[in-house]
Amino acid sequence: MTVSVGPTPVHQPPNGSGTVTPAQVLRPHAEEAFAAELAALAAQDDRPRPTRWRLSPWAVATYLLGGSLPDGTVITPKYIGPRRIVEVAVTTLATDRALLLLGVPGTAKTWVSEHLAAAVSGDSTLLVQGTAGTPEEAVRYGWNYARLLAHGPSRDALVPSPVMRAMADGMTARVEELTRIPADVQDTLITILSEKTLPIPELGQEVQAVHGFNLIATANDRDRGVNELSSALRRRFNTVVLPLPQTPEAEVDIVTRRVRQLGRSLDLPAVPDGVDEIRRVVTVFRELRDGITTDGRTKLKSPSGTLSTAEAISVVTGGLALAAHFGDGVLRAGDVAAGILGAVVRDPAADRVVWREYLETVVRERDGWADFYRACREVSG
Known part of the structure; x- marks a missing residue:
């Protein structure tokens, strides 16, 4: 429902209450999104708390790192x-x-x-x-x-x-x-x-x-x-x-968890597990970031961008949206290729050379990556 106030329309919340609930917000604040976990921690936290702290230092660390409480409540990790x-x-x-x-x-x-x-x-x-x-x-x-x-x-x-x-x-x-x-x-x-x-x-x-x-x-x-x-x-x-994830497995875990959270908040249709494509995105980012392939055999030139874990999350989330809305619902190489290109090639001149060299010397020769190579070549032009 829209109520006109002068020339600017004011949109009322869909629940009709005049307030917006956390479930209706695109990105709730942490204390709203994880209110149940914070409440469970507070109820079972019997350790000393500094003045005006809602939780003890031990409980704050548990909230960030995850764990299980004595009553069986599972606290999801916020930081890995x-x-x-x-x-x-x-x-x-x-x-x-x-x-x-x-x-x-x-x-x-x-x-x-x-x-x-x-x-x-x-x-x-x-x-x-x-x-x-x-x-x-x-x-x-x-x-x-x-x-x-x-x-x-x-x-x-x-x-x-x-x-x-x-x-x-x-x-x-x-x-x-x-x-x-x-x-x-x-x-x-x-x-x-x-x-x-x-x-x-x-x-x-x-x-x-x-x-x-x-x-x-x-x-x-x-x-x-x-x-x-x-x-x-x-x-x-x-x-x-705060360091970058130490291992590929840790980075894959971080990307997978955040993509699932973002998918729920953005109401993206559920798609089958895309961990294989997530692992390939993480591998590409880590190799170009580190300037060497995972087997240590080939040195690489690094692009100008950071190729961070956050950018990997963005690439995979965009790929899930493509797969859900314009594909067959399965995350494939073609769904993430354009996102990877956009993340790697920030400087059109220098980074494009780095990217093409990586495709031809590493991706093209890697077993099981033929579909990924074709998809990246197609969007790279």
Whole structure:
């Protein structure tokens, strides 16, 4: 149903309640999508919890890594990787140091950040998205200019940032792509993280952080030199590096799990198990990323793109949509070939040479890959 309000139509939620349920949202927040798991963990979590934490550090780690609870509840893994990395990240949030998740693109930094905030504070939405245009107000506070002009500076006219709200409520704030933020804006975090206070000089006041407050930042280590962190700011963080999956099997597992989740959220028709094609996509990405074939016999040129696990997930998800809507429902080489080409060939001149050489010297000669070779040749032109 559409209700006209002036020239812009307003779409009412299909449940008629005037609110949108998590099931109707394209991408629910972590605390909504996994509410049942978080509730089950909270009910059976008898370990000490830091002030204002929803779960104990042990339960937070279990939520991210997965496991089974005494009552039989299965907690699905949100992150597949070394357990110690998660334990160090969780422990950092229980101290007075902020957490910096560092890694190449596609290593689940944002994903881990969101789930940590959801498990610790029950709210992953206190988020500052870093870009080249992120202003200081996004980190500190802004003003409601109508009230400011009418009544002058006051707390009613002040618009708190997500970081300020987290400080006041003892919650976990998130800053994504920290190194994309201009250096002078980055440095507004120094006082917040060292003194645990945010001055408001216009009012002669300050907001002091209460127990439970901390901050998770993410940064792409490919962005070094863009807006590199000052040494003063870097000292305020405990840095945890998220690695790429160590083995092909681990990467296949990650891609398979995420593709299933995305397929359900996007209402893609169910298709038979496509693990064979997923394994081929992962193999191609890993070989080109590492610059050597899996058997170690052939050295390869690497393309300019990152060929991350996240991009592999995107390629397979797109292939599933093609198979379901325009194919016979079975994921085949032709469904993923165009996605792989788009991921590999970012620089039309240099990357196309790398890709064609890989096809002719590796894929063409590989047993059982004839269909994949034909499909890739067809879309490569």
